[in-house]
Structures are given as C-alpha cells and as structure tokens.
Amino acid sequence: MKQLERLLFLQGNRCFLCHHPIAPGEASVEHLVATSNGGAKDDENCIVCCKAANAALGSLSIKAKFQAVLSHRGALSCPHVPHAEPQPTSAQPPSELAERIKQVVVDLQKRGSARPRRLSTLKNTINALFKMQLLEADLNLLVDSLAAMGHVVVSDEKVTYALPPRDA
Ligand SMILES: [Zn+2]
Secondary structure (H helix, E strand, O other): OOHHHHHHHHOOOEOOOOOOEOOHHHEEEEEOOOHHHOOOOOHHHEEEEEHHHHHHHOOOOHHHHHHHHHOOOOOOOOOOOOOOOOOOHHHOOHHHHHHHHHHHHHHHHHHHHHOOOEHHHHHHHHHHHOOOOOOHHHHHHHHHHHHHOOOEEEEOOEEEEOOOOOOO
C-alpha cells in the first residue's frame, strides 16, 4: 500500500485540510515541512490533501501554512476542488451546513454597511461566496437557517441584519 493510500485511509478518505471526500487520483501527499526545506518523508511530516491545495501551499514555511489554514477560520475549502458537485440539500451532513453558515456570517460581517438589502441580492452574494455552486434549495436553506438563528430578518424581499459580533 502506497503512503498516499494509507494516509488517505487513516484520514477517512477525506482531505486533511477541507474534509471533502477525495479519491486517490485527486489527492496528493503534502509535506508539512517541505522536503526542499529538509522535511522528512515519513508519516509524521505528511498529510494527504486535494492536489490544488497542495500546489497552493507549495514550499511555504510551516508557519505560513499554519497561518493560511487558520485564516479560513475552520471553513477551509480547497481551491478548484474537482469533486465539489452540488449535492442535494437533504444528503448534506449537518456539519457542512454549519460550515457554510459560518462562512456566510463572516462574509456578511466583513461587508459592514454594504450588505445586500434584498433577498435576491443576498442569495446571489451567498452563491458567489461558494463559487456559484449552490442550488436554489441550498440558498433557501442557508437563508432560512440564518433567519432561524436570528442573524437575518427577511420581510417580503427586504433583508435586515442582526449578526453576532466579529471574532476578536
Ligand atoms: Zn481539500
């Protein structure tokens, strides 16, 4: 068994960084301390992640990689994930919805007073955040969840916000 396949198995056949299920063909071994920086090739120094993410991390220092992962605030989505087919809403694990809600809230917080005022604009904004890969049902579920959490108030087409304070 190759290291890639073995580590992938140990990771539950999911990308170490974004937790999406990945096939061995979409995965690659990422050396946390790059081999060009003297990093070892043993399991202690290796993770398996989406090829695109591996390319993006390249031979950054371990500090820079750590920073890149942290900057996604627990909602890292690898670039150009080839398996990101939109799933029917009902088949999504609840954690994925929670992750999306987190991303939307952070994005809306960043917009300050430039937040969408209309429901259709809000949905477009959310869809753009997820690279236009969401279905209408996904968008409705997200908006409904945000409303249920009290983060947004939708009245007819108008949207107002009551977002939680930004993380310090
Ligand atoms: Zn990934």
